Amino acid sequence: MKHRKEEIFRKIPSVNRLITLIPDEIKVEYKQGFLTEIARESLDFLRKKILAGEVEDFDDDFLKDLFLKFLEKRKIFNLRRVINATGVIIHTNLGRSPISEKVAEHIGNIVTGYSNLEIDLETGKRGLRYQNVEELLKRLTGAEAVCIVNNNAAAVLLVLSSLASGKEVIVSRGELIEIGGSFRIPDVMEQSGAVLREVGTTNKTKLKDYEAAITENTALLMKVHTSNYRILGFTESVSGKELVALGKKYGIPVYEDLGSGSFVDVRKFGLSYEPTVNDVLSGGVDVVSFSGDKLLGGPQAGIILGKKELIEKIRKHPLNRALRIDKMTLAALEATLKIYLEGKELEEIPVWKMVSQPVSEIERRAEKLVQKIGSVKGKAEVNIEEVVSEIGGGALPLETLPSFAVTIKPKNTTAEKVYRQLRRLPEPVIARIKDEKIVFDMRTVFDSEVEKLADSILEVLKKD
C-alpha cells in the first residue's frame, strides 16, 4: 500500500509541466505568476488527496480539469451575493439593507464616468459635494441644515467631538448601549474628548435626574435610541420632548442618536410606534443622527440633521473631512432620497417592500418554491409553515411580522449537513435550522431568487 502511494507521488508533475497541459487560450489570457500559483494550489490539493487515499491514480486530463477547477474558484469573489432566507430584513451580517435596482443603476452610471461631484454647473466654479442631497434631506425632514458622514458611528463621534469636547454630556444609564461590532457609547464619548455624565438607573431615569446633573460644564443632553434591546417591566424614561424643554430652560442643546432613523411611520404595518426622523425634529431636538442603511434602506452613511448653527460647527470640525462619504455613496443616497420624495418607497426600496408585503404574497412565493422542488420529496419532508420575520438592524427588537417559510427535513442526512452545503454554494443560501429542519423564511427571498433557491436546494439534496 505504502509502495503504491509512493509510486503515485512520483507521478505528480512539476508546476511547469502542469501548465503545459492547459489550453493555449488560457495560457495567454493570464500572467505567468497567476498560472503558477493556481498550478501550485492544484498540486497541493492533489498531494493531500493522495495522502488521504482518495486518489489512487490520475492522468493528464485529470490534472488539466483540476487546474481548471481551481481557476474557476479564483474567479469567484470573496464578497458575493447570498440568498437571505432568514426572514431578518435588515441583517447586519448579510450587508444590512439591499438597495433598489434603480439606485444601483444610478451608482453604476455615475462611477463609470466623470460626474459634477464638486463643480457648480451654473457658474463652472468649484461646487459643494453634498449640496444636492442636502436640499433633498431638508425637503424631506424640514431640517435647517445637514451633514453627512461615513456611518452613524462616525456621526456620533463627530457630533460629540465638535459640540462637547472637553465638556460634559448627560446620558441616561438605560441608554448606554453597545451596538454590534463593539460600538459603545461610553467608548465613543471618551474618544471624542467629551465627559460622560451618567444619570438615573438602568431601568428608570427621570427628568429631575438630568436637571440635577446640569452644571456650567454641560455641553449636551443626549438621548440614545435603545436600538437592539428594550428594558421591560418597571421602567421610566424621559422623552425627547421633555429633554428639549429642559434644554431650553438651561440653554443646552439636545442631541438624539436615533440609530435606525425611519422616514416611514411603521404603525401602518401593525408595528408599534417608533418616532420617525420628522417626529424627532418637530419635537424640537437640536441635532439628530441616524444610519443610511438601516430603515432608510439606502447606502451606508451617517446622516446628521439639525439647527443651522450647530450643524455649521459640526461641519467645520476637521474630523468631518476624514469621515466624508465617496461619490458612490452620494449617488446612492440621492437616488434613495428621490424615491421617498416621489412617495414610492413601499414599491421601490427593498426594505419597505419586504416590511409591507402582504402575507398572502409570501405564502404564494413559498408555494412556488415547494412546487419547484417537488421532485425532492423522496429525499426530504417538505412543508409550508407559519413563522415570524424580524426587522433586524437594531430596529424594533421586540417586533415581529407574520410570515411563511418552506421547511425541509432531509430523510437520509441531517439538516445541518444540508445547510452547510447550501452555505458553500457559489451563491450561498443563508437560512435557519429549527427542530432538525432547514427553515427558509420567504419574506426576505426576492421573487427573482426563487428559481435559483430551488435549484440550489435540488442540487444539494441530490448529492446525499
Ligand SMILES: *Cc1c(COP(=O)(O)O)cnc(C)c1O
Ligand atoms: C446602528 C446604530 C449606531 C451605529 O450606526 P452605524 O451606521 O452602524 O455606524 C449608532 N447608534 C445607534 C443607536 C444605532 O442603532
